[in-house]
Amino acid sequence: MWQVIRENPRAVLYALLMHIVLLVLLVFSLDWTPKISRPAGQKVPIEATLVDQRQLDAIAERKLAEERKAEEAKRQQALEEQRKVEAKRKAEAEAKQKAEAEAKRKAEQAAKQKAEAKRKAEAAAKQKAEAEAKRKAELAAKQKAEAEAEAKRKAEQAAKQKAEAEAKRKAEAEAAARARAEAEMRAQLEAEQGRLEEQRVQSVLGEYVGYIADKVERNWLRPPGSAAGLKCTVNVKLIPGGDVVSARVVQGSGDPLFDDSAEKAVLRAAPLPVPDDPSIAKHFRDFNFVFKPL
């Protein structure tokens, strides 16, 4: 619409003017319509002139006819005016429509042409790019093939070298592993023997710890009335037969009577029962008692 207005300013101006004229005419024609108005409720004094009725009627009839004729003419004229205006408006509208259609057609055509040009350009570019890509791909494929061939050659060479080295290494490793396995087996065997020996020692130790503790406990005269929770450590040195060389409090309880009773318990219990096996008896040469009444 705006496009049409801009392209046909004159037609628009005319149309506007026509509308204004028509509006003026309409307004004034309204005023033309006879209107008998009388202020409501106001009694206007009547000025009457007596005339002959017939005469009056004839005159009135004539007058009325004339008025009717004039009015008809006037109406015809207005209609004519209206027709003209309408025709003009119609013509203008048609012209405007036509112009709009033409402009639209032209625009569409231009767009179509432009699109076509673009499509062609794109197609060309694509074709070119494809050709280029193909060329490059072919080149790359060729290079790749060459490189692969080279790599394969090298790999084969390396593999051959590696295989030789591997074979050599493997032979060496196997020899080493054999040696190690043998060593481990020997060590395990020794460890197992050691463990069994240790178990035996522990077992015998435990047995004699029980004997010794029982004998010392039987000989421990706890001083009556000692405070609860006393604890002292007595270091003991024995000669192989179990006789006590020394029994000495190395960590006192704070109560000299309690400490003395602990030392004396060990002395009274002498000789302590110790095993004959020197490998076990050695644990009982120098050890500690902890006196800790429950």
Next chain:
Amino acid sequence: MRDMFRSLVFVLLLQSGLAHAGLTIEITQGVEGAVPIAIVPFGWSGAGAAPENLAAIISSDLSRSGRFDPLPDRDLVAHPTDAAMVKFQNWRMLSVDNLVIGQVSQTSAGQYSVRFELFDVYRGKQIIGYSFPAGSQDLRRVAHHISDLIYEKLTGEKGAFNTQIAYVTTTGSGKGKTYTLLVADSDGYSPQTILRSNQPLMSPAWSADGRQIAYVTFENKAAEIYLQDVASGSRRKVASFPGVNGAPSWSPDGRRLALTLSQDGNPEIYIMEVASRALKRLTTNPAIDTEPAWAPDGKSLVFTSDRGGSPQLYRIASWGGQPQRLTFEGKYNAGADISPDGSKIAMVHGNNGSYRIAVLDLKSGVTRVLTDGRLDESPSFSPNGSMIIYATDAGNRGVMAAVSVDGRFRQRLSIQAGDVREPVWSPFGK
């Protein structure tokens, strides 16, 4: 379980690889009992037979304490009288911890020298050795003194053998009935008469310094309280009020005497300033309040009262105030004596028609019955608190007996004649 635990401990320590003394053995059980000791009869050098068997006196003392178990004479493997003669190995084989040897030598007529030595058998060394001059009358006292020295060295606690016991005996019957106040050694030997009367004598009480004894006598047909000097025998009357004059008890500071008087119509506890004889009434109760005993700090007294319906022990501050009931077990708890450290109360505990000596531990509130007589009475602590002397019924006659405070060892003191009542142990330092 114990063995398992023990084994665990030693294994762990062994594996931790302690280089020195890797093995540790736990000792958790022991024997609570008397320590074996050998007391060899003392050698004698002098004219005639030995005047006194000191070893027997010492052996009896140590045995009576309950802490020692002297080897019977027949088991003595040797009779050494000086250190050079001692072969410790012999005594170790008898499992005795200690050995006592000694020698009594006459220095002149009636004068002796007493030497003794105490040895540690297992360590093979002398612990103590002393020599004392003694007259023939002192030999028993010297033996008790040696007992004290041994006891203190081996138990860490002061001995109370060289102390005395005051007590009352009744002999004869009818018109010939005689009451005697005596003082004997702690083993009942060497009794000395303090006072004799054909009227009842009661309630002896030692002064804190052991020089005086307060007692009740009816010699003037009514109860009166006298204080008597033990050494000189001089005495003075301190209480002769109408009615009851009874149960005197010396304060630890020796300046006051707690006693029972009924001058106001009812037996109540009073405190008398000995010097001025000023009286202060401590209790006010329509029940009978009697048998006051001082706490060693002098701040309170324990007494017997039947205000609760039966005789029970109550404690009251020495300035008075509201008494607090101490005993609740049994229908009869009376005759209190407070231990020298203030931690225990010895008393007569009546239950099911028998009256026995019991000890109330004030800290734990536990009452322990120590004797098993039918009519045991008048408990009195030894001044070291380790023993209690009391009177017990032995076939219609009272005898003295001693019990260790833990109740483990009980022994009658055998030698008194007559019916023995109201033994009271003297303080130290007499």
